[in-house]
Amino acid sequence: DSKLFQASHAGAIELKNRVVMAPLTRNRARAEDDAPTELQAEYYGQRAGAGLIITEASQISPQGKGYAWTPGIYSTSQVDGWKKVTSAVHAKGGKIVLQLWHVGRISHPVLQPDGVDPVAPSAIAAQSKTFDGEQFVDTPTPRALEVSEIPGIVEDYRKAAANALDAGFDGVEVHAANGYLIDQFLRDGSNKREDAYGGSVENRSRFLKEVMDAVVSVWGGARVGIRLSPFSNANDIADSDPQQTFSHVIRLLNEYDLAYLHLVEGQTGGPRDIPEGGDLAALYGLFNGVRMGNNGYERASAIDAIESGRLDLVAFGRPFISNPDLVDRLRADAPLNQLDPETLYGGNEKGYIDYPSLDEATIAAE
Numbered sequence: 001d002s003k004l005f006q007a008s009h010a011g012a013i014e015l016k017n018r019v020v021m022a023p024l025t026r027n028r029a030r031a032e033d034d035a036p037t038e039l040q041a042e043y044y045g046q047r048a049g050a051g052l053i054i055t056e057a058s059q060i061s062p063q064g065k066g067y068a069w070t071p072g073i074y075s076t077s078q079v080d081g082w083k084k085v086t087s088a089v090h091a092k093g094g095k096i097v098l099q100l101w102h103v104g105r106i107s108h109p110v111l112q113p114d115g116v117d118p119v120a121p122s123a124i125a126a127q128s129k130t131f132d133g134e135q136f137v138d139t140p141t142p143r144a145l146e147v148s149e150i151p152g153i154v155e156d157y158r159k160a161a162a163n164a165l166d167a168g169f170d171g172v173e174v175h176a177a178n179g180y181l182i183d184q185f186l187r188d189g190s191n192k193r194e195d196a197y198g199g200s201v202e203n204r205s206r207f208l209k210e211v212m213d214a215v216v217s218v219w220g221g222a223r224v225g226i227r228l229s230p231f232s233n234a235n236d237i238a239d240s241d242p243q244q245t246f247s248h249v250i251r252l253l254n255e256y257d258l259a260y261l262h263l264v265e266g267q268t269g270g271p272r273d274i275p276e277g278g279d280l281a282a283l284y285g286l287f288n289g290v291r292m293g294n295n296g297y298e299r300a301s302a303i304d305a306i307e308s309g310r311l312d313l314v315a316f317g318r319p320f321i322s323n324p325d326l327v328d329r330l331r332a333d334a335p336l337n338q339l340d341p342e343t344l345y346g347g348n349e350k351g352y353i354d355y356p357s358l359d360e361a362t363i364a365a366e
């Protein structure tokens with residue numbers, strides 16, 4: 001058996017193998033209250049063969065919502081929904097952490113409470129779109145946050161982290177990637193503030209530090225992971241020197257003794273190329289804990305990444321959508337179900353909980 005299938009850990013979280021289900025937005029939360037239901041419990045329960053499941057991004061507050069039908073982690077009904085999910089995964093011997101999300105400027109007034117403008121570090125629109133439940137709409141120019149509003153958002157992260165603890169998760173992942181709020185603060189393309197939260201890399205990392213202080217105060221570092229996408233331009237995010245910015249960020253993160261560092265390697269869900277001056281290995285090398293890599297991994301490249309020591313854990317996104325039993329298939333080097341691109345986002349159980357596992361598929365083929 002390859003080391004990919006051997007037991008491991010992410011901080012205090014014991015894992016039965018080194019295969020991680022990456023966070024995947026599927027836009028299927030219950031419409032009236034953005035809460036997970038039995039449908040999500042079935043979906044995640046089917047995928048409990050993963051060493052670790054990271055849930056889809058879940059907004060920490062109504063202000064943190066940026067797409068139709070994504071789940072929240074700020075209300076009682078949402079926590080009750082997530083309890084169904086964690087129970088289903090634990091019943092199958094799985095481990096699961098929740099990804100804490102605030103979209104910042106990647107939203108639209110129709111998705112915001114009272115139709116207000118989305119917020120961000122600076123009033124700079126992303127050249128991006130979001131889905132409002134009917135159609136794709138351009139993300140508008142956001143309102144720049146007042147310094148006085150920042151403690152309230154940090155408190156929303158703390159409360160959301162506490163809600164995830166109540167819901168029975170094994171930990172949480174802070175979503176600091178893909179051009180959402182934390183990433184908007186980190187990168188100088190989106191953060192033009194002239195106060196303590198902007199300018200130097202220390203100042204641009206201040207919001208992240210305050211969020212980590214809050215989340216770690218609830219969970220302890222050993223059950224908190226973080227996702228970064230140093231070289232991605234998802235949602236029109238950009239930085240003039242990502243290697244310097246993220247080297248500073250990773251050194252800052254070392255003080256928390258986190259469960260893991262999760263890096264998107266290259267463009268999110270796209271090419272794995274690293275831009276001139278970028279050095280992924282150097283970034284992983286700065287981190288003092290477990291290293292998790294994602295983006296386009298397959299069986300051979302995942303085995304190589306683990307056995308070469310370059311990574312400790314490998315996260316798979318799209319393969320887990322169409323293969324609930326991905327770990328069994330990778331171990332057996334069995335064929336994988338193809339993904340149906342039409343049912344990735346939105347909809348119901350079709351393309352969500354109806355992908356067959358190996359034994360079902362074999363029986364069906366007989």
Ligand SMILES: C=C(C(=O)O)c1ccccc1
Nearest residue numbers: 025057067177178234268
């Ligand atoms: C949370 C997302 C991310 O991190 O990119 C996301 C959101 C909408 C569609 C796909 C992915």
